[in-house]
Amino acid sequence: MQYKPRMKTASFWFLTGSLFLFPVLFLIVKSFTLPWRYQADFHMHFTLRGWSTLLSENQLISATFISLLIGAVVVLLNLIIGLSAGKALAFYQFKGKSIMDTLFLLPLIFPLLAIAMGVHIAMIRLGLADSWIGVVLIHLVPTIPYSIKILRNGYVSLGSAMLEQSTSLGANVRSRFLTIELPLLKPALRSTIFLTFVISLSQYVITAIIGGGNVVTLAMVYFPFLQSASSTVLAAFSIWFALVPILFYLIVEIILCFLPYQSPWRIKT
């Protein structure tokens, strides 16, 4: 009996280790070592040049800020749309609700490239092409369906009883939202925010089409680097891509602390 779980634990960690953890460790090591050469024996030469080249790239910091700005606005719009639609789908019964579930998945399914190419001319006419607002709008397409799905499930597991109780005790919509819905939806909010931000950060081709090269997000800096930079610099840049969502996550965690009932000193029962 003891043997089998141990084998299973070992195989779980072996698989996740080699498939998911090793690649990341490899990137980290790579960002601190010189590229290998075939002629020589096995060697690893420690270097900081990868990171110093990356950080001295003058576009990097500005691109990081633009990505953070675009990501933050995309997240905010996702929360507004996702919370309201998620609530409607979780608590209300109306005709065509099951069709609605499929309808909100469709933006994920149709080619983003087709959608971006299709709205491009309209964006030019509206003056949104080549601007960060246009890029924010196109980033909504691959993110909103996930937000609606996650927040809808969040509201379903919250249940309507808690909300009804607050109404019968005389709470208005605003205080109900702030003191009950937001604190209890925290896990769902966290997943939504994180996933949305990472997806927004990952968009290259639609950012290139709508931003027209004028909206320089991190992805727009990364792609030209692929042709020119050394693998050490690119490995550092790749790590940077994971650091930015973590930074964003930390900022969000601090903001989430300001929700009601989040004081760490309060007595938990």
Added chain:
Amino acid sequence: MRLSETNKAWLLLLPAFLFLLLPLYGLLSALWSSLTVNGAFSLSVYQQLMERDAFWGSLFYSLRIAIIATLLSLGFGLVFTRTFTHYLNKTSGKLAAWIPMLFPHFVWGYLVLLLFQQSGFISYMAFQIGIIESREAFPILTNDKNGFGMIITYMGKEIPFVILMLLPIYAQQNSQYHDLVRTLGGNRWHRFKDAEWPWVYPVLLETGVILFSFIFSAYEIPYLLGATFPEMISILTYDWFYAGDWSERPLAFAAMIFTSVIIGIIAWIGFSLMNRKRWLLTKGSR
């Protein structure tokens, strides 16, 4: 009273509907651009498209890569989730399995390049150990015709996604169904088929449809890891869209509409199978 409740729901759905206008407009505008020549309705763009061998080659190639990558991701994701539910439910396991989700697709693609290309890490290690004598002896696994590099990248990124989608089902699985099948004399296969599959199947279908459509038409990974020939449909479309004199822009739109129609048909089949199953499930329980 009832009416006002319904209206409230529609009011809450309003922002989401406003959002839907954007992709809807994009698709319709792409359709419109592919169907008009100098402002008049015409099918000539599609005629031109049908005559291009490059289009058919790309289409079938993309279809093949998308189907293989989707099925492998779903298969591995399913086996992984059901074998390791217990570990994935713990924070440490969850964090480990979802690490790839932190990285954009193209970063994971670059990683695959670093590991699998002829001058990559695996080749280098094989050379050091003495399995191969020169780096040219290492098989070409990236930017290759079979799309190995692309498939391995998508698997690395999508298996965690499949786990994410399936984990809630396995975590909340009702073990009494398993016991029931066991009591009635079912073996392991019966337990899977009757106590798991009905719940897993709809989610697997939905995930499969999302993955297939994404892989079929995504641009970033083929750009990094695709071969020059055959190329994925997204690369061909992008080249047509930005071809010097704009003369091939209508072709780009038509190619994307064609792709959308294929995705639409597959999604429709998937969703109708899914809804039927969901309906049967809700009818059966409670």
